[in-house]
Amino acid sequence: MEALAKAIGLIHIAASIALLNGLLTTFGQAKIVSTAIESIARQPEAADSIRSAMFVGLAMAETSGIYGLLIAIIMLFANPLVNQLVSLIG
Amino acid sequence: MQNMILYLAQNSQEGRVFGLDQQTLISMLIQLLNGVILAVALGFILYKPLKEFMQKRTDRIQGKIDNAEATMAKAKELIAEYNEKLSQIDITSQEVIEEARLKAADESRVIIETAKQEAQEIRARTLESIEDDKRRLKEEARLYIIELAFLIAQKYVAQSIDDETQERLFEEALSELEEAQWQN
Amino acid sequence: MPLNVDNIWILDIFGIEVWITETIVNSWIIMAILIALAIFIRIKMRKFKEIPTGFQNLVEAGVEMFHNFAQNTLGEKLLYISPWFFSIFVFIFSSSLFSIFGLRAPTADFATTGAFALATFILMIVLGTRHKKGEYIKSYFEPHFIFFPLNLIGELAKPVSLSFRLFGNMLSGTIILTLYYSLTPIFVQIGIPAFFHAFFDVFFGAIQTYIFVIISQMYVKTAAD
Numbered sequence: 235m236e237a238l239a240k241a242i243g244l245i246h247i248a249a250s251i252a253l254l255n256g257l258l259t260t261f262g263q264a265k266i267v268s269t270a271i272e273s274i275a276r277q278p279e280a281a282d283s284i285r286s287a288m289f290v291g292l293a294m295a296e297t298s299g300i301y302g303l304l305i306a307i308i309m310l311f312a313n314p315l316v317n318q319l320v321s322l323i324g
Numbered sequence: 325m326q327n328m329i330l331y332l333a334q335n336s337q338e339g340r341v342f343g344l345d346q347q348t349l350i351s352m353l354i355q356l357l358n359g360v361i362l363a364v365a366l367g368f369i370l371y372k373p374l375k376e377f378m379q380k381r382t383d384r385i386q387g388k389i390d391n392a393e394a395t396m397a398k399a400k401e402l403i404a405e406y407n408e409k410l411s412q413i414d415i416t417s418q419e420v421i422e423e424a425r426l427k428a429a430d431e432s433r434v435i436i437e438t439a440k441q442e443a444q445e446i447r448a449r450t451l452e453s454i455e456d457d458k459r460r461l462k463e464e465a466r467l468y469i470i471e472l473a474f475l476i477a478q479k480y481v482a483q484s485i486d487d488e489t490q491e492r493l494f495e496e497a498l499s500e501l502e503e504a505q506w507q508n
Numbered sequence: 509m510p511l512n513v514d515n516i517w518i519l520d521i522f523g524i525e526v527w528i529t530e531t532i533v534n535s536w537i538i539m540a541i542l543i544a545l546a547i548f549i550r551i552k553m554r555k556f557k558e559i560p561t562g563f564q565n566l567v568e569a570g571v572e573m574f575h576n577f578a579q580n581t582l583g584e585k586l587l588y589i590s591p592w593f594f595s596i597f598v599f600i601f602s603s604s605l606f607s608i609f610g611l612r613a614p615t616a617d618f619a620t621t622g623a624f625a626l627a628t629f630i631l632m633i634v635l636g637t638r639h640k641k642g643e644y645i646k647s648y649f650e651p652h653f654i655f656f657p658l659n660l661i662g663e664l665a666k667p668v669s670l671s672f673r674l675f676g677n678m679l680s681g682t683i684i685l686t687l688y689y690s691l692t693p694i695f696v697q698i699g700i701p702a703f704f705h706a707f708f709d710v711f712f713g714a715i716q717t718y719i720f721v722i723i724s725q726m727y728v729k730t731a732a733d
Contacts, residue, residue: 308344356627363592
């Protein structure tokens with residue numbers, strides 16, 4: 235039981251570390267948005283196409299963040315290695 | 325701390341947030357089926373009829389616009405034609421007026437010239453008649469003076485001088501008179 | 509507002525246990541509402557006039573907007589699958605709106621987003637082989653056939669990232685709202701959560717719906733064109 239508690243704690247810490255990639259993802263997204271806004275300011279008539287390209291680029295840049303979230307969610311809710319971890323600790 | 329975590333883990337509710345097992349796969353298939361049913365239903369009930377409706381209306385309005393444009397083009401053609409005709413009419417009327425003016429000017433000139441000529445003639449004739457009158461009056465005056473002088477001379481001569489002297493004196497007086505007359 | 513997806517019924521079909529979860533029931537409710545709305549609009553459509561006014565204007569603007577959007581991203585050739593994208597667009601957006609009422613959005617479950625991403629994957633393969641024939645299969649072996657595993661992973665990553673993007677965004681909204689509801693006293697649970705709902709459900713819901721649909725369309729277009 236103690237081992238299970240330790241494993242749960244460890245898994246939560248690991249999930250939070252996995253989610254740290256959100257820092258860089260957000261940074262990249264901010265760069266995309268700032269560039270897009272600059273382009274729109276320079277060429278307001280092309281705002282529509284720039285905006286749709288920006289959204290697609292944002293979604294693409296978000297992919298790495300999404301993978302981190304995927305890893306965190308799998309570790310938290312569907313960890314396939316939790317039994318091994320418990321037996322290793324205990 | 326550990327007891328707390330265990331307590332929370334054991335007391336979590338039934339069900340789950342996320343899992344990768346058979347049940348997720350089955351749920352996915354059910355949701356896929358749901359999505360297909362929804363797509364078919366919405367597509368056939370709403371999307372396609374509405375699109376067709378709008379397409380038909382677009383075609384109809386497009387047809388109307390084309391029609392209106394064709395009518396407009398025809399009207400423009402007519403306007404151009406009429407404009408041309410009008411301008412031609414303008415030109416003709418101007419020509420007519422010009423011609424009339426020229427003719428009138430000619431006529432007036434002819435009339436004025438004739439009038440001038442007539443006036444000239446009248447003047448000349450008048451002058452001539454005046455001259456004639458003058459001459460006739462002079463002649464008459466001269467003859468009258470001659471006669472008067474002759475009478476005076478005769479009276480004088482009858483008293484004192486003979487016929488010879490009388491003749492000479494008469495001639496002298498006449499020539500003097502004549503000279504004086506011409507000098508006047 | 510529990511975080512878990514509950515099982516409403518547990519069926520047993522030919523020895524296989526099938527859970528009818530909250531997600532499935534909620535999506536049935538949404539489907540029923542949407543289909544009822546569609547039938548309502550269809551009945552109203554008989555009275556639609558040449559010059560749109562009021563309600564007709566709204567419906568037409570929505571359909572026209574989606575039509576132009578699909579035309580721009582899918583192109584003329586693939587426009588015949590736009591009803592599918594229209595329905596998933598409507599479904600995803602209304603399921604984000606669904607969680608305003610404190611119910612669990614179907615898109616905050618991997619089953620729904622995975623199903624839609626799987627549908628995109630199937631569409632990619634089917635339309636790719638249909639429009640490009642052998643060239644689509646050949647594209648897995650480019651530039652050399654030892655790159656096949658790499659290409660395969662790249663293709664498989666598309667539906668995975670697509671489904672997890674929507675799932676992660678919707679679930680994060682749900683988690684934050686659940687935390688708020690379970691951690692705060694009752695008197696701040698009225699009024700203030702409206703802002704969270706407006707932000708996480710309406711705003712993020714709209715953006716994520718748009719992104720999900722536009723990226724699905726682009727994947728299908730790249731596969732088929």
